[in-house]
Amino acid sequence: MNAQADAEPGSGDGVTRYAYKPSLMSPVFSFALMPDALAWSRGRHSGEIRYDQITRLRMSFRPATMQRGRYQLEIWSSVAPRMPVISGTVRSMVEMQSQGPEYRAFVTELHRRIAEAGEKPANQPRCEAGLFPPIYWIGVAVLAVTSLAMAAMIVRALQAGVWAGAAFVLAFLALFLWQGGQFFRLNQPGRYDVAQPPAALLPPVANS
Structure with missing residues (x-):
């Protein structure tokens, strides 16, 4: 295959x-x-x-x-x-x-x-x-709202002295932003010339 x-x-x-x-x-x-x-x-x-x-x-x-x-x-x-x-x-x-x-x-x-x-x-x-523009911007909005909600949870946990809970949510937020940021960065809507397909949307060349 x-x-x-x-x-x-x-x-x-x-x-x-x-x-x-x-x-x-x-x-x-x-x-x-x-x-x-x-x-x-x-x-x-x-x-x-x-x-x-x-x-x-x-x-x-x-x-x-x-x-x-x-x-x-x-x-x-x-x-x-x-x-x-x-x-x-x-x-x-x-x-x-x-x-x-x-x-x-x-x-x-x-x-x-x-x-x-x-x-x-x-x-x-x-x-x-990338993605169809309406779908892309809805996804970006969901990412932003979810990130703000988790940031608020971290603040409340710190204020209450729940350090382990704050650390857990912080780690989850970091992973969420890393994966979501990569997804939306690569899938930003745009046009390209057929003779020049975007390198960012092709698998990276393996190092020999």
Whole structure:
């Protein structure tokens, strides 16, 4: 279930493949970047989408319980339903395996091929980063209100001399702000050029 470049006989072109299993009971979702189209299959369903038929892309950071560093690309087109591509694959009820390098290679190559297919600006898809703006700002508001409430709890605990309780809430608040801050920092709504997918929304390159 990895992205790979398979050299085609008699051609200098390669086919980049990527596959993942979104849940334990669901079929494998697989993709292949053909010379002129994105080929996909999921269970009994399959098809091809020409690169110039892709109308919208969205990249985001989507941590999960079993994988904190999880990323997602959503693909919309005029000929197929929305297709999510996730940087991890489910192995069991308690294991999700990261496919960061393979996902990064696939997403980068897909953007390159779309950019080449739509040479005119009018043919370029709408490329969005982060969350849908209303959802993002509602989430930021919830983060701020919850943080203020916990800060008030810490103050009241200190005033009452409940040091252990104050320390516990402070530790929880620090973790909450660290995780929430990272989520909203990476998922800030924005637009990007199809030829330059945002590096912050791709898995980091592993140090060799």
